[in-house]
Amino acid sequence: MSYAIEMRHIRKEFPGIVANDNITLQVEEGEIHALFGENGAGKSTLMNVLFGLYQPDQGEIYVHGKKAVINDPNEATRLGIGMVHQHFMLIDKFTVAENIILGREPRKHGILDLAKAVKLVKELSEKYGLDVDPNKKVEDITVGMQQRVEILKTLYRGSDIIIFDEPTAVLTPIEIQELIVIMKRLVKEGKSIILITHKLKEIFEACDRCTVIRRGRNIDTVAISETNPSDLASMMVGRKVNVQINDAPYEPKERILEIDHLNVLDSRKVNVIKDLNLTVHGGEILGIAGVDGNGQTELIEAIAGLRKVRDGSIKIGGRDVTNQKTRKIIEAGLGYIPEDRQKHGLVLDFSVGENMVLQTYYKKPYAQAGILKNKVITKKAKQLIEEFDVRTPNEKTLARSLSGGNQQKVIVAREVDRSPQLLIAAQPTRGLDIGAIEFIHGKLLEEKKKGKAVLLVSFELDEILHLSDRIAVIYEGHIIDIVNPKETDENELGLLMAGRRKGGA
Amino acid sequence: MSFFEVLTIIIPSTLLTAAPLIFTSLGGVFSERSGVVNIGLEGLMQVGAFTAAIATLGLEHAGVGSASPWIAILLAAVAGGIFSLIHAVVSISFRADQTVSGVALNFLALGLTIFLVKMIYDGKGQTPYIGHNIDKINIPGLSQIPFFGPIFFQQVTYTSYLAILVSFLVWFVIFKTAFGLRLRSVGEHPAAADTLGINVSKMRYIGVTLSGVFGGIGGAVYLVTITSNYNVSTIAGQGFLALAALVFGKWHPIGAMGASLFFGFAQALSITSQQIPYLDQLPSVIMLTAPYVLTLIVLTGFVGRAEAPKADGVPYIKGQR
Numbered sequence: 001m002s003y004a005i006e007m008r009h010i011r012k013e014f015p016g017i018v019a020n021d022n023i024t025l026q027v028e029e030g031e032i033h034a035l036f037g038e039n040g041a042g043k044s045t046l047m048n049v050l051f052g053l054y055q056p057d058q059g060e061i062y063v064h065g066k067k068a069v070i071n072d073p074n075e076a077t078r079l080g081i082g083m084v085h086q087h088f089m090l091i092d093k094f095t096v097a098e099n100i101i102l103g104r105e106p107r108k109h110g111i112l113d114l115a116k117a118v119k120l121v122k123e124l125s126e127k128y129g130l131d132v133d134p135n136k137k138v139e140d141i142t143v144g145m146q147q148r149v150e151i152l153k154t155l156y157r158g159s160d161i162i163i164f165d166e167p168t169a170v171l172t173p174i175e176i177q178e179l180i181v182i183m184k185r186l187v188k189e190g191k192s193i194i195l196i197t198h199k200l201k202e203i204f205e206a207c208d209r210c211t212v213i214r215r216g217r218n219i220d221t222v223a224i225s226e227t228n229p230s231d232l233a234s235m236m237v238g239r240k241v242n243v244q245i246n247d248a249p250y251e252p253k254e255r256i257l258e259i260d261h262l263n264v265l266d267s268r269k270v271n272v273i274k275d276l277n278l279t280v281h282g283g284e285i286l287g288i289a290g291v292d293g294n295g296q297t298e299l300i301e302a303i304a305g306l307r308k309v310r311d312g313s314i315k316i317g318g319r320d321v322t323n324q325k326t327r328k329i330i331e332a333g334l335g336y337i338p339e340d341r342q343k344h345g346l347v348l349d350f351s352v353g354e355n356m357v358l359q360t361y362y363k364k365p366y367a368q369a370g371i372l373k374n375k376v377i378t379k380k381a382k383q384l385i386e387e388f389d390v391r392t393p394n395e396k397t398l399a400r401s402l403s404g405g406n407q408q409k410v411i412v413a414r415e416v417d418r419s420p421q422l423l424i425a426a427q428p429t430r431g432l433d434i435g436a437i438e439f440i441h442g443k444l445l446e447e448k449k450k451g452k453a454v455l456l457v458s459f460e461l462d463e464i465l466h467l468s469d470r471i472a473v474i475y476e477g478h479i480i481d482i483v484n485p486k487e488t489d490e491n492e493l494g495l496l497m498a499g500r501r502k503g504g505a
Numbered sequence: 506m507s508f509f510e511v512l513t514i515i516i517p518s519t520l521l522t523a524a525p526l527i528f529t530s531l532g533g534v535f536s537e538r539s540g541v542v543n544i545g546l547e548g549l550m551q552v553g554a555f556t557a558a559i560a561t562l563g564l565e566h567a568g569v570g571s572a573s574p575w576i577a578i579l580l581a582a583v584a585g586g587i588f589s590l591i592h593a594v595v596s597i598s599f600r601a602d603q604t605v606s607g608v609a610l611n612f613l614a615l616g617l618t619i620f621l622v623k624m625i626y627d628g629k630g631q632t633p634y635i636g637h638n639i640d641k642i643n644i645p646g647l648s649q650i651p652f653f654g655p656i657f658f659q660q661v662t663y664t665s666y667l668a669i670l671v672s673f674l675v676w677f678v679i680f681k682t683a684f685g686l687r688l689r690s691v692g693e694h695p696a697a698a699d700t701l702g703i704n705v706s707k708m709r710y711i712g713v714t715l716s717g718v719f720g721g722i723g724g725a726v727y728l729v730t731i732t733s734n735y736n737v738s739t740i741a742g743q744g745f746l747a748l749a750a751l752v753f754g755k756w757h758p759i760g761a762m763g764a765s766l767f768f769g770f771a772q773a774l775s776i777t778s779q780q781i782p783y784l785d786q787l788p789s790v791i792m793l794t795a796p797y798v799l800t801l802i803v804l805t806g807f808v809g810r811a812e813a814p815k816a817d818g819v820p821y822i823k824g825q826r
């Protein structure tokens with residue numbers, strides 16, 4: 001029996017880096033095959049080779065047993081290979097149907113036949129159980145539906161081998177479950193799937209076999225039924241993975257962050273933070289648990305001075321910082337790892353080094369009399385790159401070109417290095433792989449041990465439960481309860497997050 | 506003078522001055538919908554107007570007669586299309602800054618056309634006047650309709666109706682054909698179009714070349730209906746008005762036509778103000794600057810958030826994150 005896809009001894013070099021070094025991937029017909037590896041391990045490069053976006057320097061590709069030379073995405077499409085891109089390749093202002101038929105438009109007398117397009121899309125969506133509304137514009141539909149549109153695009157072109165590039169990164173937990181159902185259904189209809197991921201959970205829920213790659217090299221291909229999560233994790237990282245646990249004793253010190261009767265409006269002028277009270281002490285990690293959209297974003301933006309406080313007060317280290325300028329608040333002792341690292345954490349078109357001094361560039365020793373001291377900045381950047389294991393060619397590399405995990409490390413390095421009294425970490429590990437998560441968790445715990453206050457906001461309950469000394473549950477803009485992580489579990493937290501207080505309805 | 510009489514002066518004049526703007530802004534629609542900003546519309550109009558002047562004079566000399574200006578418009582379209590290739594090569598193939606390239610196009614067009622005029626006419630700064638304009642006429646039949654006839658169909662040129670007709674044609678092409686869908690896709694999200702096998706560079710070349718063709722027609726129409734000779738100040742700002750109409754019209758062919766009619770109206774006011782009660786009392790300086798002042802007011806105040814095609818002005822580089 002031949003493989004649906006066989007990539008033999010693929011090598012791909014970029015200036016200064018070997019992205020793929022002798023990788024072999026064999027995908028059987030009708031299986032879901034995971035391609036598992038850390039950020040920057042070479043997964044995307046390998047798939048871009050398969051999809052015709054890159055040409056391999058060495059190696060061969062076989063599709064259904066026939067040797068293939070894939071020079072561009074058109075050729076890949078012709079061979080029945082489709083790709084669901086991580087960053088959706090959709091045109092916001094076009095309708096769902098227009099996005100799907102683009103490039104292969106049904107026509108009547110040379111004129112675009114949109115009625116037929118809608119009909120074709122409806123047929124496909126019913127056949128594979130991919131619920132979409134063909135007439136809606138992409139900008140008006142949910143992320144989950146956008147992904148279904150991406151899948152339909154490949155099916156419309158007759159793909160029987162579909163590559164999913166980290167498809168769950170942008171999805172909610174429910175959408176992830178739906179996606180897994182969809183993938184299983186596609187396989188049942190005779191498709192083969194390659195799932196690029198660094199999340200163990202979905203591999204064990206969805207996949208048949210798994211190929212692990214690390215730093216551009218093939219490690220192994222294993223059947224999921226014959227392995228277990230911790231083995232697979234060590235295979236990916238190349239060493240035993242330690243789950244970071246908050247085992248330092250809980251000895252709360254003085255109050256660092258004091259929030260008193262806080263009220264904040266969101267961008268639609270709705271009062272999203274209502275009379276919120278919260279205190280974080282030195283030497284503790286306070287986790288905020290809650291369903292997305294209950295005021296977490298607005299709360300941390302208010303603390304960081306990015307959103308106006310309507311009423312109430314915020315104190316850091318005893319100093320009133322309510323409605324102060326962000327720089328004042330930073331100087332009062334705030335460190336801030338923002339939710340959206342690309343939008344708020346980094347200047348993507350600045351170098352790694354420049355990004356590392358974004359809050360301190362105007363101070364000595366980085367500047368003197370208004371002139372930047374590039375040597376000092378470079379030295380600092382090199383030290384932080386070393387210390388925080390940022391994988392970058394050098395400090396002059398643009399932040400844009402780093403992988404997500406390394407971008408996050410740059411931010412963590414910048415914020416933690418200043419060792420602020422209060423560190424806010426919002427979704428600090430979203431989209432990161434196991435190795436990076438372990439590293440960042442370790443850094444947060446170190447700050448606690450140093451006696452600093454850490455405010456952790458996360459949608460990952462595991463993360464909250466593992467790291468926090470106290471868990472504050474936020475619901476509709478106020479803290480409805482504070483619980484001890486040792487005396488609670490996911491179920492109780494889940495109920496609280498849905499607004500049910502302990503003991504009551 | 507009655508209000509009706511005022512209309513019979515202003516509306517035909519509006520139609521006359523709007524026609525070149527309509528053609529040129531439609532050209533802008535093609536270019537910018539494909540993702541290439543085209544500030545060079547002014548230069549393209551200059552090339553069109555220059556070509557039309559030379560061609561009409563030449564054709565008249567050859568005895569072609571009253572068909573000369575019409576043939577000249579076609580030649581100007583070709584010249585504009587060819588000239589716009591400079592912008593296409595520089596900004597699409599070499600991915601240079603599109604604004605700078607467009608500005609260069611404007612300088613180059615003015616310098617080149619005036620240089621050629623001086624070369625052809627022994628150092629004179631302007632061409633002779635053409636003998637056959639596209640004249641204002643009363644449309645047979647339609648101009649006899651009571652009330653509407655004198656307003657819309659008397660003292661007008663066919664080019665105005667042609668411009669309005671072509672606007673609808675362009676709308677159809679852009680929104681109802683596969684070609685239009687592809688053109689818009691490369692202006693919105695070239696990487697997405699690329700993964701679907703659409704040739705981004707090719708579509709953008711077509712978009713820019715069409716902007717040259719339409720810009721050339723716009724300049725030619727301006728020459729054969731309004732100025733009748735070409736010199737350094739013939740086009741003065743018309744291309745930029747067309748660019749403004751494109752933005753005011755939100756990159757939509759019908760919107761661009763509407764905006765062009767509005768700017769045409771503003772220009773008509775300044776041209777005809779001396780014949781209109783009350784306005785004739787105002788200093789002519791105010792009336793002459795009115796189109797530009799109105800442009801500023803409209804662009805800052807009334808357009809609101811104009812949404813350009815998302816990838817407008819962004820060179821496409823394969824494989825960039």
